[in-house]
Amino acid sequence: MDKLAGLVNRAAKVFTPALHLYYPITIAKGSGATIESTDGKRYLDFSSGLAVLNVGHNHPRVLEAARKQLDSFVHTGGIYYSETSVAAAEKLVTITPEGLDMLFFSNSGAEAVEGALKLARFVTGRQGIVSFTGAFHGRTLGAISVTTSTALYRRRYHPLLPSVYHSPYPSCFRCPFQAGPDTCGLSCLRYLRSLFERQIPAEEVAAVIIEPVLGEGGYYPAPARFLAELRKLCTEHGILLIFDEVQSGMGRTGRWFAGELSSVVPDIMTVAKGIASGFPLSAVVAGKELMQRWEPGAHGTTFGGNPVSCAASIATIEVIQKQKLLDKSTLGGDRALNRLRRIAARFPVVGDVRGFGYMIGIEFVDKLGEPDADACRKVLDHCLANGLILIGCGPKRNIVRFIPPLVVTDAEMEAALDIFEEGVKGVQ
Numbered sequence: 001m002d003k004l005a006g007l008v009n010r011a012a013k014v015f016t017p018a019l020h021l022y023y024p025i026t027i028a029k030g031s032g033a034t035i036e037s038t039d040g041k042r043y044l045d046f047s048s049g050l051a052v053l054n055v056g057h058n059h060p061r062v063l064e065a066a067r068k069q070l071d072s073f074v075h076t077g078g079i080y081y082s083e084t085s086v087a088a089a090e091k092l093v094t095i096t097p098e099g100l101d102m103l104f105f106s107n108s109g110a111e112a113v114e115g116a117l118k119l120a121r122f123v124t125g126r127q128g129i130v131s132f133t134g135a136f137h138g139r140t141l142g143a144i145s146v147t148t149s150t151a152l153y154r155r156r157y158h159p160l161l162p163s164v165y166h167s168p169y170p171s172c173f174r175c176p177f178q179a180g181p182d183t184c185g186l187s188c189l190r191y192l193r194s195l196f197e198r199q200i201p202a203e204e205v206a207a208v209i210i211e212p213v214l215g216e217g218g219y220y221p222a223p224a225r226f227l228a229e230l231r232k233l234c235t236e237h238g239i240l241l242i243f244d245e246v247q248s249g250m251g252r253t254g255r256w257f258a259g260e261l262s263s264v265v266p267d268i269m270t271v272a273k274g275i276a277s278g279f280p281l282s283a284v285v286a287g288k289e290l291m292q293r294w295e296p297g298a299h300g301t302t303f304g305g306n307p308v309s310c311a312a313s314i315a316t317i318e319v320i321q322k323q324k325l326l327d328k329s330t331l332g333g334d335r336a337l338n339r340l341r342r343i344a345a346r347f348p349v350v351g352d353v354r355g356f357g358y359m360i361g362i363e364f365v366d367k368l369g370e371p372d373a374d375a376c377r378k379v380l381d382h383c384l385a386n387g388l389i390l391i392g393c394g395p396k397r398n399i400v401r402f403i404p405p406l407v408v409t410d411a412e413m414e415a416a417l418d419i420f421e422e423g424v425k426g427v428q
Ligand SMILES: Cc1ncc(COP(=O)(O)O)c(C=O)c1O
Pocket: 108, 109, 110, 111, 113, 136, 137, 138, 139, 211, 215, 216, 244, 245, 246, 247, 248, 272, 273
């Protein structure tokens, strides 16, 4: 039995099958946009470890900061203060939208979402929560209650959190109301208004939670016009607007946070994934006025704000600033989008290419324009066989997430696009 098969077998004995790993690759080393497997193969990692490694694998400055912290102490458990954790919070609020200046550190995206929902219910005294169809907010019970990217994640877990309502996400390429750019009357917003008329009065809704760019649900950016109107609607009814920036944040779209693309500022924001380059950390961020009404004991954590993760987070933000990775993501993303759109123009199996910065979705379609999961799978397989790791998304698994680390070099990007193009040619 070769080494990899041996490890897969060992893993199957100790990991429940509920844990899904994408690919049979055993990582030996990671550096920048590449990984090396234990069998000596090199891969371009355009999954960024599930949109986490925005500054790449093992950035030396991040490692150095983490090591330095390791030499002093590792854990506080909420017993003592740590200079590093306070400094990380201070650093994070320098990049969050103005007014979002107080936070609660947790460990994962789902935990941050739980925190955001709890905060909203606590400070408003209301119960209702509205989320959007196709959303992915994590796997804990509260988080799956607002997640509808696939019924698989909710199956056999009902009853979920009560008083959660779902409104259609403005996923324009597959408009839930079959409208086009010229006929769009913001029906998604009209639906939400009717939800307040028919299902739950707006004054009983604590929060509306939305990903400014739908992630797992298909990489659909919400139109700026929609987010602006949603902001108005929430303000009008005293509903807190939560942006889940777990996947779209930390520079991925060329802005610190994707909400900036529409100039809409939420009341609460969740941040995780890229916040600490692979060290577990997340945050619920909101304005002081709101946060100060969240009373002592209303929320808590043992590991949240771990000092090693916090040291890595400070270094991550500094790297993004010093290496000007926001500009790089915007410019590099535009170039990648252009080339991908040229590919789409030549090969009808690519129905749509969309996104901002290095958060790009590529949607595969059949001759009738319906989702083509088979073509998508074949292209992903071709890419993997040729040393390019990409992952899919969308309810039908027909969309490729093109999400390289922001530090990807031009040569790596060109190589990846060449491999991808060959893969697309192969499914024509
Ligand atoms: C938008 C969004 N929210 C929340 C989560 C959950 O994050 P985690 O897996 O760290 O709990 C994810 C994970 O993919 C996500 O994309």
